Structure formats: structure tokens, C-alpha cells
Amino acid sequence: MLRGGSGLLLGAGGLAALPLFGTPDRKQDPSQCTTRDLSESDKRLIVSNWPGYLDEDDGEYTSTLTDFQKAMGIEVSYTADVNDNLEFFAKVVNQLGSCQSSKRDLFMLTDWMAARMIQVGWIQPLDKAKVPNLHANLIDSLAGVGWDPDRTYSAPWQSGLTGIAYNKSKVKEVRSFSELLSRPDLKGRVSLLTEMRDTMGLIMLAEGADPAKFTDRDWDTALERLRKARGDGQIRAFTGNEYIQDLAAGNVVACEAWSGDVAAAEDENLVFVTPEEGQMIWADNMLVPNLATHKGNAEKWINYYYEPEVAAKLAAYVWYICPVKGAQEAMEKVDPSLVDNPLIFPTAESLATTHSFMALEEFQIRAYEGEFADVIGG
Amino acid sequence: MRRGRFTGYWLMLPAVVWLGLFFVIPFLSLLATSLYDPEGSVLTGYDVTYRFANFTDALGEFWQPLWRSLWYAGVATAICLVLGYLLAYAIAFKSGRWRTLLLVLVIAPFFTSFLVRTLSWKLILADDGFIVDALQTVHLMGEDGRLLATPVAVIAGLVYNFLPFMVLPLYASLEKIDGRLIEAAGDLYASPTRGFLKVTLPLSMPGVVAGTLLTFIPAAGDYINARLLGSPNQRMVGNVIQDLFTSTGDYAAAGALSVILMVIIVAMVMVYIRKAGTEELL
Numbered sequence: 291m292l293r294g295g296s297g298l299l300l301g302a303g304g305l306a307a308l309p310l311f312g313t314p315d316r317k318q319d320p321s322q323c324t325t326r327d328l329s330e331s332d333k334r335l336i337v338s339n340w341p342g343y344l345d346e347d348d349g350e351y352t353s354t355l356t357d358f359q360k361a362m363g364i365e366v367s368y369t370a371d372v373n374d375n376l377e378f379f380a381k382v383v384n385q386l387g388s389c390q391s392s393k394r395d396l397f398m399l400t401d402w403m404a405a406r407m408i409q410v411g412w413i414q415p416l417d418k419a420k421v422p423n424l425h426a427n428l429i430d431s432l433a434g435v436g437w438d439p440d441r442t443y444s445a446p447w448q449s450g451l452t453g454i455a456y457n458k459s460k461v462k463e464v465r466s467f468s469e470l471l472s473r474p475d476l477k478g479r480v481s482l483l484t485e486m487r488d489t490m491g492l493i494m495l496a497e498g499a500d501p502a503k504f505t506d507r508d509w510d511t512a513l514e515r516l517r518k519a520r521g522d523g524q525i526r527a528f529t530g531n532e533y534i535q536d537l538a539a540g541n542v543v544a545c546e547a548w549s550g551d552v553a554a555a556e557d558e559n560l561v562f563v564t565p566e567e568g569q570m571i572w573a574d575n576m577l578v579p580n581l582a583t584h585k586g587n588a589e590k591w592i593n594y595y596y597e598p599e600v601a602a603k604l605a606a607y608v609w610y611i612c613p614v615k616g617a618q619e620a621m622e623k624v625d626p627s628l629v630d631n632p633l634i635f636p637t638a639e640s641l642a643t644t645h646s647f648m649a650l651e652e653f654q655i656r657a658y659e660g661e662f663a664d665v666i667g668g
Numbered sequence: 669m670r671r672g673r674f675t676g677y678w679l680m681l682p683a684v685v686w687l688g689l690f691f692v693i694p695f696l697s698l699l700a701t702s703l704y705d706p707e708g709s710v711l712t713g714y715d716v717t718y719r720f721a722n723f724t725d726a727l728g729e730f731w732q733p734l735w736r737s738l739w740y741a742g743v744a745t746a747i748c749l750v751l752g753y754l755l756a757y758a759i760a761f762k763s764g765r766w767r768t769l770l771l772v773l774v775i776a777p778f779f780t781s782f783l784v785r786t787l788s789w790k791l792i793l794a795d796d797g798f799i800v801d802a803l804q805t806v807h808l809m810g811e812d813g814r815l816l817a818t819p820v821a822v823i824a825g826l827v828y829n830f831l832p833f834m835v836l837p838l839y840a841s842l843e844k845i846d847g848r849l850i851e852a853a854g855d856l857y858a859s860p861t862r863g864f865l866k867v868t869l870p871l872s873m874p875g876v877v878a879g880t881l882l883t884f885i886p887a888a889g890d891y892i893n894a895r896l897l898g899s900p901n902q903r904m905v906g907n908v909i910q911d912l913f914t915s916t917g918d919y920a921a922a923g924a925l926s927v928i929l930m931v932i933i934v935a936m937v938m939v940y941i942r943k944a945g946t947e948e949l950l
Binding site: 307308309310311312313314315317374377379380384387399406410438468478479484520523525526527528539540541548585652656659663664666667 | 683692696697699700703708709710711713714715716718729790791794796812814816817819862884899900902903907908911912913914915916918919944
């Protein structure tokens, strides 16, 4: 039996063993953490993407994915398991952070998260010679990002806008983001996104601050506004991609939304609006993680989706901003009605209403994400 | 045959290995997490610095969802006990040849996943769903009234999801009761109510205790119901822990909060068992 002394001994032993359970530094070096590329012999590709981000076979219509598989003889296992950047990060941190395989060859993450993963060395550089279309056809506005100036590690999949959506069969027109936060007839039927940069960016715009260059004071004011809206019961939920179901079902009548989702929902009552205060712009980027065993196939995929015809076909389905030059011309053949669609091919004027969120240092990410999470959670 | 001095210990070995692998090691890991230096981060790594202030910090910051969890779980358990007792009683004493079928029906919800069932409640309770519509038509609920995103929906979800855990132990105890004891109570001029209170209820206490524990413990730690059926104002401690681990990456606070929840539940269970005094259970 364990009595007195031996129990105490065990307890002390347990307490002393605790440091063994610390977590290590997650930085990696992609040139050290490598594996053999099996692409030539193993014709497979494992892709993780956001929901609603790829066209699907439907009767006569063959999707770009099916075309790709046929043309390249590569079998793609495609999963829509990215619902939130941070959640996905949490899913792969233990593997990628300790140089183990994430069992994926390609995934799509938003700029800031892509930047973060590249910085900590989890992402492999792309072979420039194998993705000529990327370098030839990437639109200029996405070419020179600070965190990956030559697009060595990343290739934009789609770009998009964050604004407002509302259900016009349920409520009167919603024009500004401020209305979402305070209009009485929307109370308890508004959802906002868990993406800190989207939500806080739009609130800062509503407060007259610039999300690309804000001070701690701007941040605090915006956060206070959000805290108040939440406390008043104005906000029903903070969501990832699943907000669109609630909007269609009528549980939510107005929400913060990503541009393409609303069109892709194919519900004539759902309207996407650019808030009067301005909207946020972002891009999701294709990344090949360390130890991906089908890097060559992933490069084929990237190169394929940078052909203007393919990009046009995809854009006609997902309704996000197409990152590929020449796709607008190619759209003539796919769907002439979309050639001048500002959601897919934004004009200079509509781009002028867009804002991006400033790049954050690691300590700022921690502080801001923490405070934001406290408000949306607490 | 002579038994060696250590035979007893050898026989304990499988249980010890089991507990070690599936309880002690995960628990030590959790305890270590709760004592991390909060200055660390997921990317730069965390060190165990035995920072016990993590506990007071977590309590100070998250006492509301913690309290709410215990409250919701308590209400859900009480409702489960009433509903579950009626159901278990009916199955044990009044169901005749339908008994097996009824028991299968009690566990039938487990044939689909927990998540899918909770999601379907979201459809049933939706703002434009038939329940809300019906309640509005008969003016039991105002025009802009709703069920989803209220404490009612979250507690209803908890009741629904954990009811079988209440029914089965109750049934097991009730079913064991010798019917002749109840008859004897009647022969001694006890009214049916008195007979129930003096005979059936005391004999079913082990079931009541087991059922309450099996319902309350998972309900207090549940986060799916609050996430799918509630709004941010109904967040339970499970939601907070999940977000701290996945979104915020604040492992220290998440670990501390998990340990606090565990300690509270263990303490409540100990007190409860002392009071209810069911030696048969332990």
C-alpha cells in the first residue's frame, strides 16, 4: 500500500518530472527538414483547402480538379478542412514544428498566416522552373508582398474582400459596418468572423482608423466597440466559414462576410455589400509544407491553376478575385456575363476602397490575438 | 499451492499499466501545461516554471464561464434525473414485452454521432424552424423571440445528449429491485406514494448517484452544445479551454483552467458521494 512516505515520494517524483512536458521551439529550417520527392513514381497529391473554394463536377460540367487529374494522371485527395487560420495552425503545429510530416502536400492559408509559417521555416521553396505560369501570370497587385517578395514560397490561390452580407428577405438594406454593431432590428442576429484581421480591420474602418497603420489607441477603441456590441447581445456568433449556412437559414440576418461565399451560396436573397466605411482585402496562398512527399505534383497543380483558362473557369465558380493575368480575357469563353464582374476582376476604383491589415510582429500577434479572443470569448 | 509474496502486485500490474498510460502520464502533461511560463508561445516553446499564479490568473479571468458551466450542468442534470427516472421506472416496471425494444431505443441516438445530433437540434430550434414558429403563433413567444443562442437551447442540448447516461444506470438499479418488497409495503398499508418513497427510491439510490455523476461530469466539460446552440454569452468553460489551446495558443491559461475544472469536479463528486453514502458504488 502507498502510505505517507511512498505517496509523498511519488508526488514529488511527479512534480519533478513535469519539466519533461515542456514544449520545444517550433522553428525549423526547410533545408534541413527534407525528404525525397516521390512525385514521379507516386502519382498522388494531398490538398487541404477552405470550403467552397473549388468547382465540383455537376452533370455535364467537369471541374478543373477532374480536368487536372485526367491531364496529369495524378490522383488528388482534396479535403476542405481549413475553416480558420489559427485552427489550422493548431492542427499542424506539432508536426511541422518538430519536423514531422503534416501528411499534406499543399494547403491554402491567408497572407499573415502564410507569412508566419514561412518565417518559422515550415514551408518549402517552389522550384521556379516548374511554375513558370505563376511568375508570368500573377497579377501585379499580388506580386510584391513584403513577406515573400519573389513568390519563392507561396502562390496566391484566390484573393477576396471582406465586407457585409445580409438576407434581403428578412431585413432592410444594410449599408455600413456600424449598422451591424448597433442597429436594433439586427440585435442577436448578426455574426462576425473569428479572423481577427478581418473583424478588427472593419471595426477600425468604422471608427475612422486605418487598419494598415494603426496605433494601440485605435486598437483599444475598436476593441471596446466590439466588446460593447457583444455585451449588448447584438452579436450572435463568431464564426469561420460556416456563417453562410446560418445566413441562408435565417438564424443570422446580417453578417460580416467574404465576397465569394455569398455568390457561391446561390441564394438570391443573400446580398454582398461593400460597407460604406471601406472593406478589407486579403489573399489565400498555396503553400508546400516541409516533408511533403509530392512536391513535384504540387508544383504541377500550381502551374496548372495559373493557366488563364483554368483560372477563369475556377473564378466563374468561386467568385473570388482571380489572381491570374489573362483570365479576364479567357472569361469571354467561360461566361461572358462575368467579364466585368467587380468581385472577380476588381476595377481600380473598387480596389481603392480596399484596405489591408498591417503586418504584425510575433509579440503583437500574441497580444492582439489574445485580447481579441478574450472579447469574442470571455 | 503457495502464493508468493508478490502475487497480488503482479495481478495489479495490468491495472497499474493502464492507469499509468491513460491517466497518470496525460495528467502529468496537463499539470505541466498549467505550470508553463505564460511568456512562452506556441512557436517559441513553453518551459515549465512552476508558476502557480497561472491558477489565480485563470480563475480571475474566467470565473464566469466556469460558474456558468457548473450551473448549466447542474440544471441539465436535474432535468435529466426527473425525465430519466420516469423513463427508467416505466421501462423497468411497466414495459412488459417491450422492455428490450425500449432499452434499444434509449441507446439508439448513439447510432449517429454526437456532433450530427447536436447539429440537427440547430435545425429544429432554428429561428425560422417549426418550433419557434409554433410558439410564436400561440403567442408563447414574442415576434422576435428565439430559442437558438439562448441558455434554454444549450441546456436542452445538454439534457438531450446526456439523458441516456442517466437512464441506463437508473434502469440497472430499478430493475434489480425485488417486486415482492413493494408488494410487502402495500400489505403493510403503505400508500403507493409512501411505498415508493420508502422502498423503491432508497433501493434505486445507487442508480441515482451513478446517473447524476455520469451526466454532470461530462456536461460540465462539454463545449459542443454551447458552441453550436449558444452564442458568445452562453460560453462554457470547455469553449474557453478549446479556444485558449487552438486559437489564442495560450497553453498556460488553458492548462490551468483544465486543472481547476478537474479539481472542482473531483471535490464536488467527493462531497456528493460522502453525502449520498453509496458504498455499493465505490
